[in-house]
Amino acid sequence: MTETIPNPLLKRAFLTPNRPMIRFKDRDYSFKEMYERALKQAGHLQSQGVKKGDYVAVLLQNHVDSVVMLLSLQLIGGIAVILNNRLTAEELAWQIEDSNSILFITEEGFRDKLARLQLEIPWLWKATIDTSNSMSPAVQDEVNLDDVCSVMYTSGTTGKPKGVLQTYGNHWWSATGSALNLGISEDDCWLCTVPLFHISGFSILMRSIIYGMRMVLHEGFNEGLVLETIETEKVTIMSVVTTMLSRLVEALNHRTLPSRFRCMLLGGGPAPLPLLEKCVEKNIPVFQSYGMTETSSQIVTLSPEYSISKLGSAGKALFPSQVKIADSNGKEIEANQSGEILVKGPNVTSGYLNREVESRKQFVDGWLKTGDVGYLDEEGFLYVLDRRSDLIISGGENIYPAEIEGILTSHPDIEDAGVIGAADHQWGQVPVAFVKKIGSVAEEEIIHYCSERLARYKLPKKIYFVDELPRNASRKLLRRELRQMLDK
Ligand code: ATP
Ligand code: MG
Structure with missing residues (x-):
């Protein structure tokens, strides 16, 4: 009815x-x-x-x-x-x-x-x-x-x-x-x-x-x-x-x-x-x-x-x-x-x-x-x-990029961050991070900061510094574009 x-x-x-x-x-x-x-x-x-x-x-x-x-x-x-x-x-x-x-x-x-x-x-x-x-x-x-x-x-x-x-x-x-x-x-x-x-x-x-x-x-x-x-x-x-x-x-x-x-x-x-x-x-x-x-x-x-x-x-x-x-x-x-x-x-x-x-x-x-x-x-x-399409599987463990991004952006020198999985011969995939910084923070310092807050397998293996993260008209992070950036 x-x-x-x-x-x-x-x-x-x-x-x-x-x-x-x-x-x-x-x-x-x-x-x-x-x-x-x-x-x-x-x-x-x-x-x-x-x-x-x-x-x-x-x-x-x-x-x-x-x-x-x-x-x-x-x-x-x-x-x-x-x-x-x-x-x-x-x-x-x-x-x-x-x-x-x-x-x-x-x-x-x-x-x-x-x-x-x-x-x-x-x-x-x-x-x-x-x-x-x-x-x-x-x-x-x-x-x-x-x-x-x-x-x-x-x-x-x-x-x-x-x-x-x-x-x-x-x-x-x-x-x-x-x-x-x-x-x-x-x-x-x-x-x-x-x-x-x-x-x-x-x-x-x-x-x-x-x-x-x-x-x-x-x-x-x-x-x-x-x-x-x-x-x-x-x-x-x-x-x-x-x-x-x-x-x-x-x-x-x-x-x-x-x-x-x-x-x-x-x-x-x-x-x-x-x-x-x-x-x-x-x-x-x-x-x-x-x-x-x-x-x-x-x-x-x-x-x-x-x-x-x-x-x-x-x-x-x-x-x-x-x-x-x-x-x-x-x-x-x-x-x-x-x-x-x-x-x-x-x-x-x-x-x-x-x-x-x-x-x-x-x-x-x-x-x-x-x-x-x-x-x-x-x-x-x-x-x-996270979104099913963005799940990272590393050595059989599920990793959700949003969790790592949340830690990264809690760092005072980081304004924005995006995490995706990169192919890895040992683990299948490993997380890597794209970071927009506002201070003069270095890669090692960021990884150290994460290591105090995240399990070892979730630590980003590489930090790429970028001027801007790709976001759509709703300001949502486009991880598929990050994947393209990595493939280039
Ligand atoms: P599209 O469907 O075209 O890919 P979209 O899903 O980003 O776009 P929206 O309807 O604006 O379009 O957003 C809804 C999505 O936002 C949810 O499916 C989810 O992925 C995310 N979202 C909403 N609330 C939460 C939350 N509390 N925690 C995590 N993600 C959330
Ligand atoms: Mg949707």
């Missing part, structure tokens, strides 16, 4: 019209105001031919107008193909075409980048949209939970990006799972400095609508501004990735966060143990989490009460979801044995856009194969080790 619910924005604007929805720069916008703005914009989009079920590509910065754009599409049932604004023109063109979008909406800030972009479909510049004479749009009063709300391409860390179909049901259950875990309070305020084009940012917007919660939107991440905003805007929750968290820890210095601040939701990639230890020391309430574009945000989360006893774990699956570890045949394996992480739940995508065969291969009996390796301890806490 397919379920329908009232269109989320309509319902929210009806329930709590005057509550502030979003703070951007120096001003609050209520749910009613955002709804009214979105309605006008929806009329304009409709006059441009957008109908229910059409894919519309959007390339936008974090801005209140971008939120209005995303909401207006939801009002008329348009599907937002949300593009990463760090992609190159070629990558953008590929995703726009791949998604069969009928319209491309963007803004001035990208004009230079877009100069070389050739598209078959019409463009709309955000600033030139005139909503004064908008027609009255055919608002979808209800949404079906199986209707696709958004499409987001995966980061393309392991291969070509894939367009993930995210339904209203996926977002609804993701927001519900998060609320059942964190609780919702009248005073909650979620700070969004992560991009709206990532599921990390977009999911904050969906939670704001579903919970009736105020969010503060920043154009980007600036640690000084974040600390000030947490105080002045009475922020209680914030989403971060590792680099943001380590910059915040630095910037905090000896200060502490206000006691009302209750959750630093950390996700997007591996969390180095030394950083988590520092946060425990400084009393920063870090909720480690594991998730991906395919799970519409976090699916596994660790509360701070376990920060010490389960240090390094990503936690347990949220209420509506499940996680298990399986061998290469999809058979579940026992506690403390590592294997592929499989996930299931109503927040998990049903597949990738226009990739039926690939989508089917990704699922076994309703479980999504994540391509990540990890294990569950005897109490069911998940430990994410």
Whole structure:
């Protein structure tokens, strides 16, 4: 049976019209105001031919107008193909075409980048949209939970990006799972400095609508501004990735966060143990989490009460979801044995856009194969080790590059690091490291530093100093490019 619910924005604007929805720069916008703005914009989009079920590509910065754009599409049932604004023109063109979008909406800030972009479909510049004479749009009063709300391409860390179909049901259950875990309070305020084009940012917007919660939107991440905003805007929750968290820890210095601040939701990639230890020391309430574009945000989360006893774990699956570890045949394996992480739940995508065969291969009996390796301890806490494709096997021992990278980047003279396996006649493979240094540290010193923190077989056998590590538009390390560098 397919379920329908009232269109989320309509319902929210009806329930709590005057509550502030979003703070951007120096001003609050209520749910009613955002709804009214979105309605006008929806009329304009409709006059441009957008109908229910059409894919519309959007390339936008974090801005209140971008939120209005995303909401207006939801009002008329348009599907937002949300593009990463760090992609190159070629990558953008590929995703726009791949998604069969009928319209491309963007803004001035990208004009230079877009100069070389050739598209078959019409463009709309955000600033030139005139909503004064908008027609009255055919608002979808209800949404079906199986209707696709958004499409987001995966980061393309392991291969070509894939367009993930995210339904209203996926977002609804993701927001519900998060609320059942964190609780919702009248005073909650979620700070969004992560991009709206990532599921990390977009999911904050969906939670704001579903919970009736105020969010503060920043154009980007600036640690000084974040600390000030947490105080002045009475922020209680914030989403971060590792680099943001380590910059915040630095910037905090000896200060502490206000006691009302209750959750630093950390996700997007591996969390180095030394950083988590520092946060425990400084009393920063870090909720480690594991998730991906395919799970519409976090699916596994660790509360701070376990920060010490389960240090390094990503936690347990949220209420509506499940996680298990399986061998290469999809058979579940026992506690403390590592294997592929499989996930299931109503927040998990049903597949990738226009990739039926690939989508089917990704699922076994309703479980999504994540391509990540990890294990569950005897109490069911998940430990994410690394991506299956990046595992190094040395003399029969499994080595996970993320663990070594976490140690390397905890060295004060190392800004960034990447580890891969190099062929070795004795061991099969040995780990080697690519390092971006900020100080004058030498290779021997780095290896000595690692030897005090890592088992002998995990020590990098060679350190290559580089100016920059190859990272994709989501700032994720591209170890496949490191492997190419080694082959040259
Ligand atoms: P692609 O699927 O195209 O290779 P991607 O997997 O990097 O790209 P995302 O959906 O942005 O695209 O990232 C999800 C991935 O991030 C997870 O599959 C996992 O590898 C990594 N990740 C997320 N949370 C954690 C975590 N807590 N620890 C380790 N890795 C994590
Ligand atoms: Mg992935």
